[in-house]
Amino acid sequence: TTNKHLRYLSEALELAKKSPPKPTNFCVGALLLDTVNDKVLSTGYTLELPGNTHAEQCCLSKLAQEHNLSEEEVGKIIPEHAVLYTTMEPCFVRLSGNLPCVQRVLQTSSNGYHGIKSVVCGVKEPETFVGENKGRKALADGGVDVIYVTGLEDEILKVATAGHRESS
Numbered sequence: 001t002t003n004k005h006l007r008y009l010s011e012a013l014e015l016a017k018k019s020p021p022k023p024t025n026f027c028v029g030a031l032l033l034d035t036v037n038d039k040v041l042s043t044g045y046t047l048e049l050p051g052n053t054h055a056e057q058c059c060l061s062k063l064a065q066e067h068n069l070s071e072e073e074v075g076k077i078i079p080e081h082a083v084l085y086t087t088m089e090p091c092f093v094r095l096s097g098n099l100p101c102v103q104r105v106l107q108t109s110s111n112g113y114h115g116i117k118s119v120v121c122g123v124k125e126p127e128t129f130v131g132e133n134k135g136r137k138a139l140a141d142g143g144v145d146v147i148y149v150t151g152l153e154d155e156i157l158k159v160a161t162a163g164h165r166e167s168s
């Protein structure tokens with residue numbers, strides 16, 4: 001399944017490349033996969049939707065919109081065995097103070113909804129903005145497996161930090 005993880009993580013990386021580089025965040029790509037039907041349910045990249053939005057946030061928000069649900073209810077339509085692929089691990093703290101994506105993921109399995117129980121990411125979050133990201137433990141405590149897949153780190157970080165260099 002590592003090849004499958006790399007395939008979808010590569011797709012998420014292509015999405016991350018669409019994100020407009022900024023010095024105050026990372027360019028990340030995310031996609032939600034229905035692994036039973038091998039169907040991409042939704043995709044997202046940083047700043048895709050208006051506002052200071054994250055890739056995982058856009059992915060979930062677009063899915064909610066498609067089903068006329070609020071973000072809080074989107075777990076209702078997420079099938080069992082859905083996997084969230086994100087090039088960088090979900091944020092645990094955001095300098096902006098906006099709701100972290102760890103909370104958004106955990107929220108999908110509230111209210112008795114099955115929600116997202118598995119996250120596959122390509123890199124841990126660098127400590128640039130908020131120090132060590134402790135999201136993996138929070139997700140595990142909430143019954144969500146976090147799997148780090150190696151192999152794309154360099155490219156993921158290069159894309160993620162495109163806005164952090166003068167001549168990017």
Ligand SMILES: Nc1nc(=O)c(N)c(NC[C@H](O)[C@H](O)[C@H](O)COP(=O)(O)O)[nH]1
Nearest residue numbers: 025026028046054055089094095096129
């Ligand atoms: N997983 C992830 N997906 C994203 O789409 C994104 N931009 C980040 N970035 C994490 C970083 O910690 C925050 O971008 C900064 O903490 C600034 O916070 P805001 O983004 O302004 O809320 N992380």
Ligand SMILES: [Zn+2]
Nearest residue numbers: 054091100101
């Ligand atoms: Zn986030």
